[in-house]
Amino acid sequence: MSRYKDELSLVKLGANLTKQREALELSVEDVSEMTGFSAQTIRNIEAGEESSLSYVIAICQALDLHPTKAFDFSIKLEPRFKLSAARAEKTRLTQRIEGFVASDYFNQGRTAKDVVSELNEVYQIKTTTSAVSVILKRKVDEQLLTIAKNGKQRIYKKS
Numbered sequence: 001m002s003r004y005k006d007e008l009s010l011v012k013l014g015a016n017l018t019k020q021r022e023a024l025e026l027s028v029e030d031v032s033e034m035t036g037f038s039a040q041t042i043r044n045i046e047a048g049e050e051s052s053l054s055y056v057i058a059i060c061q062a063l064d065l066h067p068t069k070a071f072d073f074s075i076k077l078e079p080r081f082k083l084s085a086a087r088a089e090k091t092r093l094t095q096r097i098e099g100f101v102a103s104d105y106f107n108q109g110r111t112a113k114d115v116v117s118e119l120n121e122v123y124q125i126k127t128t129t130s131a132v133s134v135i136l137k138r139k140v141d142e143q144l145l146t147i148a149k150n151g152k153q154r155i156y157k158k159s
Helices: 007-023 028-035 039-046 053-062 085-102 112-123 129-141
Strands: 145-150 153-158
Touching (some): 007 039, 007 053, 028 053, 085 129, 129 153
Antiparallel strands (some): 145 153
């Protein structure tokens, strides 16, 4: 996966940092000494070429500028990519199973097949035992359920 860089926002952020530095009548070298970062790193951040949040926070601290002020510019508030239908369905499935975990449903042992049947009966959700098993295993890892084996079958029960 390639590194993502919102260049327009970084330029706006850098401009806000530069404006504050100049208002305090500090040079890039002054900020460099106050942060321990090279002057070139400071210049890169002010130019919108560097995006390390840790650097930005340290520069904000040196400039007595809260990061919310440094980021005070308009940003389009929507994700880069829409949530896929498959991912949204997995999230919805997880929420339904979490509801079963919170209720008394798992007070007695249940198989993934039992959960699939219950999902279909209660929510009219058609899914697979493998999709449900992944979620149930996660609930075991979170110590919300325990797992026991009955032959090849895995039985899930409340901890």
